Amino acid sequence: MKTRYSFGGDEHVFVECDEEMSLDAFFKGMSITTALKEAKIPGVTEICPANASFLVRFDPDVIAPDDMMRELKALEAAADVGSSVLDTRIIEVPVLYNDPWTHETLMRFRERHQDPGSTDIEYTARINDLDGVDGFVKAHSGAPWFVSMVGFVAGLPFLYQMVDRARQIQSPKYLRPRTDTPRLTVGHGGCFGCIYSVRGAGGYQMFGITPMPIFDPAQEVPYLRDFMCLFTPGDIVKFTPIDRAEYDHTLAEVEAGRWMPRIAPVTFSLADFKKDMDGTNAKVMEALNGR
Structure with missing residues (x-):
């Protein structure tokens, strides 16, 4: 499944890595959320990983929703899930x-x-x-x-x-x-x-x-x-x-x-x-x- 991005109101982006749980989906979410945490993007206030998805809360007065979405997609493109070591x-x-x-x-x-x-x-x-x-x-x-x-x-x-x-x-x-x-x-x-x-x-x-x-x-x-x-x-x-x-x-x-x-x-x-x-x-x- 292609990663699905959607807005949750004005302050959240929901990212669905897959429709069913697998370790691949879990590691994909972990890779992106770890990279997001390390990136220290201004405006990000909460990162909540889930089974095969994750939710990001941000301050729209600091970072615009579309810019937040672009940052997440860039992090996904750079993530090397296949060689994931935890x-x-x-x-x-x-x-x-x-x-x-x-x-x-x-x-x-x-x-x-x-x-x-x-x-x-x-x-x-x-x-x-x-x-x-x-x-x-x-x-x-x-x-x-x-x-x-x-x-x-x-x-x-x-x-x-x-x-x-x-x-x-x-x-x-x-x-x-x-x-x-x-x-x-x-x-x-x-x-x-x-x-x-x-x-x-x-x-x-x-x-x-x-x-x-x-x-x-x-x-x-x-x-x-x-x-x-x-x-x-x-x-x-x-x-x-x-x-x-x-x-x-x-x-x-x-x-x-x-x-x-x-x-x-x-x-x-x-x-x-x-x-x-x-x-x-x-x-x-x-x-x-x-x-």
């Missing part, structure tokens, strides 16, 4: 799959689900031809996920599974949204995973819960004192299954202010990933072993 980090997220809190919630809203007779994991495992709950957990936690955007609510990451399209977990949202979702629920809708940063309404399938805070507006959690949101676009997430005992222990350590997540720096090459997805994923996840 210096980023991998973050391990422990998950208690089939936890009692999301289970209680999904049972309360079963009449809004496609399959009221199954849990969300059972349903998703079946429609993806996975071997039950165990097969689902293996597929969900076996490969890393890209943070393609952060938003919807503060601190919530949208996650794109780093496997070929045939192996990507797909699952529709609820037929009607829930009015309740536990905080730190690990969910999924369409091709995207997410972690609910706060308690609230939602429509994604619910698979488990993490004891690891990802959003703290008070900035009291030790690893969130520099910034209230943990994730940024380009981060890589590794889900790790834990049992109830480890969940309870981790939660106690979090509440005592002693727990820190495992985070490691990594360099990700889009070209290398396309050549050898599983090998690249293994190398990326291996970085956590040194942390």
Whole structure:
């Protein structure tokens, strides 16, 4: 798809890199928004990257809308997406799959689900031809996920599974949204995973819960004192299954202010990933072993 540019009122330009999410579309958006940030164009006030698009806010009294559009198109022409290399980090997220809190919630809203007779994991495992709950957990936690955007609510990451399209977990949202979702629920809708940063309404399938805070507006959690949101676009997430005992222990350590997540720096090459997805994923996840 040719990049689509459009104005959003007098102060925004919306740029759609593709009609569907892919790592190519994500890297194209990242390349342009990174170049835009480095260009320090007068009048640009906000840059908001998304899954396969981005939004730029500008002051029309400083830079005219048509001039802003021309600047963005020039940055796109200069971007070398094919050789994209990203210096980023991998973050391990422990998950208690089939936890009692999301289970209680999904049972309360079963009449809004496609399959009221199954849990969300059972349903998703079946429609993806996975071997039950165990097969689902293996597929969900076996490969890393890209943070393609952060938003919807503060601190919530949208996650794109780093496997070929045939192996990507797909699952529709609820037929009607829930009015309740536990905080730190690990969910999924369409091709995207997410972690609910706060308690609230939602429509994604619910698979488990993490004891690891990802959003703290008070900035009291030790690893969130520099910034209230943990994730940024380009981060890589590794889900790790834990049992109830480890969940309870981790939660106690979090509440005592002693727990820190495992985070490691990594360099990700889009070209290398396309050549050898599983090998690249293994190398990326291996970085956590040194942390």
